[in-house]
Amino acid sequence: MISIKDIAKASGVSTATVSLALNHSDLISEQTRERVCRIADEMGYLPNPYARRLVKQRSDMLGLIVPDIRNVYYAALVHHVNHAVRAAGYGMIIAMSENNPAYEEKIVEEMIASRVDGLLLSPLNSVGHTLSYLEHFPLPLAFVSSRYEDCPYPAVIPDYQNGMAEITRMALEKGRKRILFMTGPKGEYSLEERKQGFLCAAGENGMVVHCREVSYADATEATEQLLAKANGSLFFDAILCVNDTMAAGVENVLLRHGISIPETVAVGGYDDVLFAETTAVPLTTVKQDIKMIAETAVSLLLKRIAGNKIPQITTVPVTLIHRDSL
Amino acid sequence: MISIKDIAKASGVSTATVSLALNHSDLISEQTRERVCRIADEMGYLPNPYARRLVKQRSDMLGLIVPDIRNVYYAALVHHVNHAVRAAGYGMIIAMSENNPAYEEKIVEEMIASRVDGLLLSPLNSVGHTLSYLEHFPLPLAFVSSRYEDCPYPAVIPDYQNGMAEITRMALEKGRKRILFMTGPKGEYSLEERKQGFLCAAGENGMVVHCREVSYADATEATEQLLAKANGSLFFDAILCVNDTMAAGVENVLLRHGISIPETVAVGGYDDVLFAETTAVPLTTVKQDIKMIAETAVSLLLKRIAGNKIPQITTVPVTLIHRDSL
DNA sequence: TTGTAGGCGTTATCAT
DNA sequence: ATGATAACGCCTACAA
Numbered sequence: 019m020i021s022i023k024d025i026a027k028a029s030g031v032s033t034a035t036v037s038l039a040l041n042h043s044d045l046i047s048e049q050t051r052e053r054v055c056r057i058a059d060e061m062g063y064l065p066n067p068y069a070r071r072l073v074k075q076r077s078d079m080l081g082l083i084v085p086d087i088r089n090v091y092y093a094a095l096v097h098h099v100n101h102a103v104r105a106a107g108y109g110m111i112i113a114m115s116e117n118n119p120a121y122e123e124k125i126v127e128e129m130i131a132s133r134v135d136g137l138l139l140s141p142l143n144s145v146g147h148t149l150s151y152l153e154h155f156p157l158p159l160a161f162v163s164s165r166y167e168d169c170p171y172p173a174v175i176p177d178y179q180n181g182m183a184e185i186t187r188m189a190l191e192k193g194r195k196r197i198l199f200m201t202g203p204k205g206e207y208s209l210e211e212r213k214q215g216f217l218c219a220a221g222e223n224g225m226v227v228h229c230r231e232v233s234y235a236d237a238t239e240a241t242e243q244l245l246a247k248a249n250g251s252l253f254f255d256a257i258l259c260v261n262d263t264m265a266a267g268v269e270n271v272l273l274r275h276g277i278s279i280p281e282t283v284a285v286g287g288y289d290d291v292l293f294a295e296t297t298a299v300p301l302t303t304v305k306q307d308i309k310m311i312a313e314t315a316v317s318l319l320l321k322r323i324a325g326n327k328i329p330q331i332t333t334v335p336v337t338l339i340h341r342d343s344l
Numbered sequence: 345m346i347s348i349k350d351i352a353k354a355s356g357v358s359t360a361t362v363s364l365a366l367n368h369s370d371l372i373s374e375q376t377r378e379r380v381c382r383i384a385d386e387m388g389y390l391p392n393p394y395a396r397r398l399v400k401q402r403s404d405m406l407g408l409i410v411p412d413i414r415n416v417y418y419a420a421l422v423h424h425v426n427h428a429v430r431a432a433g434y435g436m437i438i439a440m441s442e443n444n445p446a447y448e449e450k451i452v453e454e455m456i457a458s459r460v461d462g463l464l465l466s467p468l469n470s471v472g473h474t475l476s477y478l479e480h481f482p483l484p485l486a487f488v489s490s491r492y493e494d495c496p497y498p499a500v501i502p503d504y505q506n507g508m509a510e511i512t513r514m515a516l517e518k519g520r521k522r523i524l525f526m527t528g529p530k531g532e533y534s535l536e537e538r539k540q541g542f543l544c545a546a547g548e549n550g551m552v553v554h555c556r557e558v559s560y561a562d563a564t565e566a567t568e569q570l571l572a573k574a575n576g577s578l579f580f581d582a583i584l585c586v587n588d589t590m591a592a593g594v595e596n597v598l599l600r601h602g603i604s605i606p607e608t609v610a611v612g613g614y615d616d617v618l619f620a621e622t623t624a625v626p627l628t629t630v631k632q633d634i635k636m637i638a639e640t641a642v643s644l645l646l647k648r649i650a651g652n653k654i655p656q657i658t659t660v661p662v663t664l665i666h667r668d669s670l
Numbered sequence: 671t672t673g674t675a676g677g678c679g680t681t682a683t684c685a686t
Numbered sequence: 687a688t689g690a691t692a693a694c695g696c697c698t699a700c701a702a
Contacts, residue, residue: 019459062480062481064453064456064457065457066398066457066459067394067457067458068393068394068395068397068398068403068459069394069398071394072392072394072395072398077394086423087413087419087422087423088416088419088420088423090414090416090419093413093414093416093419094414096413097412097413097414097440100440109454111437112438114423114426127390128435130390131390131391131392131393132393133345133392133394154388155388234622263622266622267622270622270624273624295560296560296589296592296593296596296623297622297624298596298599298623298624
């Protein structure tokens, strides 16, 4: 592969001049700059980023870690973060923690080794987990979309509480009196936030169902059980789920049992992820503005890198999307 | 950040010894190796990958480019490729071409500049597009899941033709006589393959509907039009779609019009992507074994890197998934 | 078994 | 305005 040395030789100047010319320094005469650039172009020169990072002692790269890219929410996050990061002139290293704490730690280490200028971490859904091993490396880090408690890093988080409260209030306004909140395991930050929002808004009218996982399968199973338990006389008139996937499961089970949505039982989702509008009954849900979350996170991290103080928790507003299911 | 120099100083040996010890060379005595490694560990040493790549003239990295990570198919591909690549001891650079030819080219260039040892390219859905600018860089490249025609690179492709033929045959066996094939724009490789499979299997009983895009919205719109055109007397008894997202759209429109699935009209999907089982009527579809595609692609690329010849097109088998919609 | 020294491709600091 | 040269952190002959 051709290097500035080759260009220097070909254009009869020193490597220093080539470097300056290529970096658009104004120390160089207009014409040599042009000539050098032209020659570099003709020779198909591609600068070696590793040499540059070595000498500059920084990578001009930002890292992003998400638990599982197959989750549409994280996929969207990666997409938008990537955009924002590139727009800011940085490169991007994407990694996945596979919902495994040991793996997450390993990957954070890789990021440090790669001298990323900053790191965005979307933590996995595990409780009682910290980043203590990071104490020795003063890496600018920010959480996105969830966080570990007792971890002293800033976080950009959608307004879970408020979003959940809003959709709950809507159910109330539509006359629902016995509202089920269907969620996942206890303890995980973003789920607890949503529960909190629900409980505040629902008050007397609220009930909570915990599933083992926030998955389609667990939601259908739970719904079947609820229906069996009801045994003909429904003790609920709305089911609000913690994400859209679960809501899709709830919808399908209800429909198969001949229960009409939203007339008999209303259903609510959360996320407004791609298929929220592709469900059997278009889903009323809470839209997390993933683009805004991504952009906020990136711009905050950049501020942090620039040495500015940034708030411990930044909340991103959330929107109620009214379709047919509620 | 601490370097081998610091370790050398701390352990009273030369940097060369440290390097050898850290790389588990057997030129070093067992005890100095252990001591050096321990000290390195205590000091929190993380090797600088850029320095290493610079001197070794390779990155031990593989690249992967997909059009849009928000597409669940590509998300799964990234997930599995990542696994396979790491299992093989390589690092991974993930990038997105955002369905933009110019951008794709730019990213390929970044990969070259990053000296990836090999590149997996999942090309965008655009026609009449080549990689001619790559001729000057002998980068081991393989296509995954689709390919550009007239591009002399090996490709790992699911057996589109056969998969589509199988689901079509199933429709036929179930007594369907007037089968619609709903697809996207003409010319794109993977779509043309599927069409080919359909036409072969359906013969006289086949009809083709082209949408502008392979999206939920376009599928619903097309279905509405078909229904309007039918005006009460349906001229088809099955709709086979080119992916699951479109099939979900078809299902929902049919159901809203009170048409029963599969009794009156059967519906088929393609991909067996996450929500194939979450659709209103669980979708009969063709499962692409993305894990196998990913693993095959990685192992082939590694062979290629090792200097072996590999076949121009490797086909990965596909499975019919029988649910309720057909 | 270990140390010395040169170089990977850049940038940056001096001179010129 | 340009050129020589010394880093950056690591690996690897080759020498000791």
